[in-house]
Amino acid sequence: MCEPKDAAERRARPAVICYPTETLPHPDLAGYRAARAGWKRVASHVADPREAACFEVPAGHFFRIVSVEGPQVGDLNIWSADLSERFYSGKTRALHGTHLSTGDRLWSSFPTLRPLATITEDTLDWYGIDADGGSVHDVIGTRCDPYTHNLLSGGQYHHCCHSNLTRALAQARGLSLSEAEALVHDVLNVFMCTGFTRDTGQYFMKASPVRPGDYLEFFAETDLFGALSACPGGDCGAEHSSDTAACYPLQIDIYRPDAPPAGWVSPTLNGYDRSHGV
Numbered sequence: 591m592c593e594p595k596d597a598a599e600r601r602a603r604p605a606v607i608c609y610p611t612e613t614l615p616h617p618d619l620a621g622y623r624a625a626r627a628g629w630k631r632v633a634s635h636v637a638d639p640r641e642a643a644c645f646e647v648p649a650g651h652f653f654r655i656v657s658v659e660g661p662q663v664g665d666l667n668i669w670s671a672d673l674s675e676r677f678y679s680g681k682t683r684a685l686h687g688t689h690l691s692t693g694d695r696l697w698s699s700f701p702t703l704r705p706l707a708t709i710t711e712d713t714l715d716w717y718g719i720d721a722d723g724g725s726v727h728d729v730i731g732t733r734c735d736p737y738t739h740n741l742l743s744g745g746q747y748h749h750c751c752h753s754n755l756t757r758a759l760a761q762a763r764g765l766s767l768s769e770a771e772a773l774v775h776d777v778l779n780v781f782m783c784t785g786f787t788r789d790t791g792q793y794f795m796k797a798s799p800v801r802p803g804d805y806l807e808f809f810a811e812t813d814l815f816g817a818l819s820a821c822p823g824g825d826c827g828a829e830h831s832s833d834t835a836a837c838y839p840l841q842i843d844i845y846r847p848d849a850p851p852a853g854w855v856s857p858t859l860n861g862y863d864r865s866h867g868v
């Protein structure tokens with residue numbers, strides 16, 4: 591198609607932030623971090639390579655996803671403890687951007703739309719945005735899954751994050767595979783380094799900068815149930831959905847503070863009345 595005469599002018603129109611976040615209640619990070627003094631680790635879980643592990647986090651507790659043994663990406667799902675609310679990666683992306691770090695929150699789906707967790711520490715926050723436009727901890731990449739793999743490559747691969755999360759959730763909560771699969775949702779790609787190519791806008795990944803000892807720390811704003819898959823892509827520097835990449839476990843540690851952060855209260859449900867104009 592021919593460009594209109596005023597194409598350059600149309601392209602030069604100013605970009606406007608869709609969702610300015612100045613009106614969001616900002617988490618009191620200093621208050622959260624102060625609550626860590628004297629905390630106790632009360633549980634620890636391991637997601638084995640190409641498998642997923644489930645965990646519970648009471649409201650007011652912290653949890654850390656820790657890199658151990660080698661560079662590894664994790665696909666994270668979180669729900670309210672009764673599984674009625676789930677993490678909404680799309681709206682989280684719209685509010686906080688393509689990649690999350692300290693101070694960002696993991697928002698729940700409609701109709702509750704409230705923070706399920708707040709990121710309180712990120713040892714990879716030094717990475718920033720690289721020359722390719724890549725960054726870490728994305729909310730753009732859904733999760734690797736056997737359906738897309740089948741479309742693109744054929745075959746039956748059973749250790750994509752989608753299947754790992756489905757199996758782990760089914761086992762932990764006594765659900766059928768189909769019940770569990772319906773609850774699995776788009777993830778926070780913990781430690782994964784991703785972006786969109788500038789020329790074609792395609793989703794890309796590159797080797798994660800994560801090294802053993804790095805962690806991403808969260809504060810549980812509500813009672814949470816989580817599942818973390820150690821992605822078959824390993825550091826996702828080459829490929830995923832296969833048994834080729836070097837894969838390592840990921841550790842999930844749960845911490846109980848002596849007391850909740852000063853002034854903290856668990857977020858209320860969203861205030862929209864749900865009448866939809868009727």
Ligand SMILES: [Zn+2]
Nearest residue numbers: 734751821822
């Ligand atoms: Zn994966």
